[in-house]
Amino acid sequence: VRCLFFPDELEAFRPVAVAVQLLRIQLVTLTEFDAARRLIGALGCDVVIVGANAVDSPALQLLRLSKPADMPAIGVTCVPHMRDELAEAGADHVFLLPDQTAQLTDALRELQNKSRH
Amino acid sequence: MRMLTIGGSAFMNRKDQRGDSGRLVDRSGKPLRVLIVEDEALTAFDYAIMIQAAGGQILGTAPSAEIAEALAHSLRPDAIVMDVRLNGDRDGIEAAQAIKSFSTAGIVFVTGFAEAAIWERVRAFKCTMPLDKLTDHSTLVSALASLMI
Numbered sequence: 001v002r003c004l005f006f007p008d009e010l011e012a013f014r015p016v017a018v019a020v021q022l023l024r025i026q027l028v029t030l031t032e033f034d035a036a037r038r039l040i041g042a043l044g045c046d047v048v049i050v051g052a053n054a055v056d057s058p059a060l061q062l063l064r065l066s067k068p069a070d071m072p073a074i075g076v077t078c079v080p081h082m083r084d085e086l087a088e089a090g091a092d093h094v095f096l097l098p099d100q101t102a103q104l105t106d107a108l109r110e111l112q113n114k115s116r117h
Numbered sequence: 118m119r120m121l122t123i124g125g126s127a128f129m130n131r132k133d134q135r136g137d138s139g140r141l142v143d144r145s146g147k148p149l150r151v152l153i154v155e156d157e158a159l160t161a162f163d164y165a166i167m168i169q170a171a172g173g174q175i176l177g178t179a180p181s182a183e184i185a186e187a188l189a190h191s192l193r194p195d196a197i198v199m200d201v202r203l204n205g206d207r208d209g210i211e212a213a214q215a216i217k218s219f220s221t222a223g224i225v226f227v228t229g230f231a232e233a234a235i236w237e238r239v240r241a242f243k244c245t246m247p248l249d250k251l252t253d254h255s256t257l258v259s260a261l262a263s264l265m266i
Contacts, residue, residue, distance in 0.1 A: 010166050010175065017158045018159060021157060025158070026184075026204055027158035027161065028177065028179060029178040030177045031175055038191065043184060043187060
């Protein structure tokens with residue numbers, strides 16, 4: 001499994017790297033909106049994770065505007081009220097970090113298992 | 118011999134990171150634009166946090182030679198932190214050779230492996246300096262800062 005990660009900020013979303021590392025998933029991180037829009041469907045990624053902590057987040061915009069319809073999307077946030085925003089923008093699963101790091105890991109493991117079958 | 122263990126990195130010393138603030142910004146205020154090529158996600162992320170704390174701008178991380186080349190082509194970084202051992206058929210030295218054919222980015226190699234053959238291949242690569250993954254973070258920041266001179 002290869003995962004594209006587009007976070008608003010790096011340090012707050014370090015738990016994503018912890019989960020990905022645990023499962024030995026390949027992580028591609030992008031930090032520029034235009035690059036992410038251009039490359040989201042071009043790097044052979046199986047899933048996109050967006051990290052959004054504000055309503056004007058570029059990560060939220062990426063999810064709304066550019067996610068390929070057949071690509072699973074996971075939203076992560078450190079701000080409780082952003083969970084609904086991420087779900088409405090198209091995230092299939094939303095996790096509050098760092099509290100739900102284990103649940104994020106489980107969701108990624110499920111994707112990994114599906115890709116093996 | 119693998120020399121770095123997950124979570125054992127010296128790179129996460131936040132106090133030291135603050136001391137490096139601004140080292141990766143040029144005189145006009147432009148940050149060094151950095152791509153990280155590293156197949157261990159957590160290590161890549163910790164490099165990114167450290168470089169950002171030193172004033173650098175992280176463009177992205179890539180886990181393989183294939184993705185590294187695609188991102189180097191698309192993002193046009195000023196500098197690349199390149200792990201020698203990567204996922205896939207090709208290693209970081211081969212990725213760097215390919216990237217050098219279309220990019221002027223400076224490359225800093227890091228490796229957790231001490232085999233002489235790897236170090237010789239890295240040393241033979243022009244304009245680069247191999248760093249051990251166990252090195253402290255300020256050494257990596259210094260290596261990146263030297264690319265701005």
